Amino acid sequence: MGGGIELVVIGADGGPDRAYGGSARAADGAGLLAEVLPGRCFDTGTRGCRVTLLPPDADANAMLTALRSAAQRPARWLVVCLLGQLVVDPRGRRLALVAGGSTSANAYRRGLAWDWVVSTMVHGEAEDTLLLVDTVADRETWAALERGGEDGAGELLAHSRVPLWGRVGRFTTGRRGRDAVLPGGEGSFAWALARVLENGVPGAAAAVGPAELQPALEAELGWAEPAPAVGARLFVPGQNGRLLMRNRAAVRGALAGLSLSEELLAVLWRESAPTDPPSA
Numbered sequence: 001m002g003g004g005i006e007l008v009v010i011g012a013d014g015g016p017d018r019a020y021g022g023s024a025r026a027a028d029g030a031g032l033l034a035e036v037l038p039g040r041c042f043d044t045g046t047r048g049c050r051v052t053l054l055p056p057d058a059d060a061n062a063m064l065t066a067l068r069s070a071a072q073r074p075a076r077w078l079v080v081c082l083l084g085q086l087v088v089d090p091r092g093r094r095l096a097l098v099a100g101g102s103t104s105a106n107a108y109r110r111g112l113a114w115d116w117v118v119s120t121m122v123h124g125e126a127e128d129t130l131l132l133v134d135t136v137a138d139r140e141t142w143a144a145l146e147r148g149g150e151d152g153a154g155e156l157l158a159h160s161r162v163p164l165w166g167r168v169g170r171f172t173t174g175r176r177g178r179d180a181v182l183p184g185g186e187g188s189f190a191w192a193l194a195r196v197l198e199n200g201v202p203g204a205a206a207a208v209g210p211a212e213l214q215p216a217l218e219a220e221l222g223w224a225e226p227a228p229a230v231g232a233r234l235f236v237p238g239q240n241g242r243l244l245m246r247n248r249a250a251v252r253g254a255l256a257g258l259s260l261s262e263e264l265l266a267v268l269w270r271e272s273a274p275t276d277p278p279s280a
Contacts, residue, residue, distance in 0.1 A: 003043075003044070003048065003075075003076050004044050004048040004049060004050060004075050004076060004077075005038075005041055005043070005044050005048060005049040005050070005075060005076060005077040005078075005079060006050055006052075006070040006071070006073055006075045006077070006078045006079070006126060007034070007037060007038065007049055007050065007051045007052065007070075007079045007080075007081070008052045008054075008066060008067050008070045008078075008079070008080045008081070009030045009033050009034045009051065009052065009053045009054065009080075009081040009083075010030065010054045010058075010063055010066075010067075010080070010081065010082050010083065010084075010097070010112070011026035011027040011028070011029055011030025011031070011054070011056055011081075011083040011084060011183075011184060012026055012054075012056060012058070012063070012082075012083070012084035012085075012097050012098060012099050012100065012111075012112070013026055013027050013056035013057060013084070013100050014084065014085055014098040014099070014100065014102050014107075015057075015100045015101045015102060017102060017103055017104070018173050019104055019107075019138065019173055020085050020087075020098045020102055020107065021171075021173065021182075022084070022085035022136040022138070022171035022180070022182055022183065023083075023084035023085040023098055023136075023182075023183065024182055024185075025182040025183060025184040025185035025188070026056065026083040026084040026085075026134075026182075026183045026184045027056035027083075027184065028184045028185065029083045029134055029183055029184020029185070029188055029190035029191065030053060030054070030056070030081065030083050030184065030190075031053065032184070032190055032191070032194050033081050033083075033132075033190050033193070033194065034051050034053040036193075036194045036197055036198065037049070037079070037081075037197075038051055039246075040197045040245045040246045040248075041243070041244075041245060041246070042206075042207040042244035042245055042246050043076065043077075043244060044076070050070070050073075050075075052066050052069075052070055054066055056100065057100040057101075058099070058100070059099050059100070059110070060096075060099050060110060060111055060112045060113070063097075063099070063112045064112060064116055064117075064120070067080065067117065067120050067121075068120055070124075071120050071121060071123070071124030071125065071126065072124065072125055073125060074125045074126070075125065075126045075127070076126065076127050076128065077126055077127070077128050077129070077130065077243060078121055078124050078126035078128075078129045078130075079129070079130045079132065079243065080117060080121060080129075080130075080131050080132070081132045081133075081134075081190075082097055082112075082117065082131070082132070082133050082134075082135060083133075083134045083135065083183045083184050083190060084097050084098055084135060084183055085097070085098045085135065085136050085137070085138070085171060085183070086098070086114075086135050086136070086137045086141050086168070087102075087107045087108050087111055087137075087138070087141055088108065088137075088140060088141040088144040088145075088153055089108045090108070092140070092143070092144040092147070092153060093144070093153055094108070094113060094114065094115060094153060094156070095113070095114035095115075095141070095144075095145075095153050095156055096108050096111030096112055096113045096114060097111050097112040097114070097135070098110075098111050099111050099112060114153075114156050115156060117131070118131070118156070118159050118162050121161075121162050122159070122161050122162060128240070128241075128243075129161065129162050129163070130162075130163055130165060130237065130241050130243050131162050131163065131164050131165070131166075132165050132166050132193075133164065133165070133166035133167070133168065133189075133235070134166050134167055134183040134184060134188050134189040134190040135166070135167070135168050135169070135183055136168070136169045136170065136171035136180065136182065136183055137168060137169070137170060137171065138170075138171055138172070138173070139170070139172065141153075142170050145157065145168070145233075157235070160240075161240075163237030163238065163240055163241025164235040164237060164241075165210050165235055165236060165237050165241060166189045166234075166235055167188070167189035167221070167232060167233070167234050167235070168232070168233045168235075169181055169183075169232040169233075170232065181232075187221065189217070189221070189234075191220075192217050192220035192221050193213075193217060195220050196213055196216045196217055196220060197213075197245060197246075197248070198248065199248065199249065200247045200248035200249025200250065201213060201216050201247055201249055201250075202249045203249075204247050204249065204250060205247060205250060206246070206247050206250040207244040207245070207246065207247065208244065208245055208247045209241075209242040209243060209244055209245070210236055210237050210241060210242070210243065211236060211237075211242075213245065214234075214236050218234065221234075
């Protein structure tokens with residue numbers, strides 16, 4: 001097995017149809033995660049993280065092809081980020097990420113099916129996987145997610161071999177939808193994660209996983225959205241989804257205890273260390 005991380009980031013813009021306005025900021029959030037995550041991965045850093053960032057207007061075939069290519073490469077981790085709006089099939093049992101140019105008549109058929117993503121991750125070459133989501137769902141899709149068992153799509157959100165981390169919120173069209181937290185926008189899970197990784201978690205260890213980051217994430221989400229988010233659901237992976245991230249607050253705390261000469265050496269070392277840009 002390889003020792004690096006395959007990071008696939010998909011921020012799908014559903015296009016001009018008002019029904020899929022929940023994905024309007026997904027590309028912004030995808031770009032933010034593709035920029036921030038590699039340098040914060042504790043095991044590898046930027047050098048050991050291969051980034052695949054899909055264009056916001058990519059169709060489902062392009063998304064799936066990129067995901068399969070990443071999954072087929074041996075790696076320590078396969079991390080997939082999905083940002084945008086979810087849609088349900090006519091029977092209310094399957095989910096898809098809305099792709100560009102979709103209409104109410106073809107959104108599910110044109111979208112990236114959730115079970116395709118999970119199946120590709122399960123059958124890939126990576127030792128461990130993590131699915132990070134920042135999505136919204138309309139009323140019909142949310143109702144399908146609320147139903148468990150064979151009659152609903154809710155069971156798709158839990159897979160023992162693909163831990164889930166992130167947020168699924170509700171989205172409504174019209175005036176109320178304008179005030180909703182959009183995936184990738186201010187107050188979204190991607191936005192909050194980037195802020196937490198940038199600032200770090202004071203008092204925590206130098207390497208932190210999703211469980212240690214979650215309280216700080218929820219504090220950021222609560223600050224951006226003071227009123228309780230009706231219907232929003234947060235997901236935190238267990239120990240099988242423990243992707244370790246660098247805690248910048250712990251590094252700053254360690255530097256604060258050094259002598260002046262040691263601190264200067266540490267700063268010089270950090271600034272002179274090569275930082276390769278994420279691969280496309």
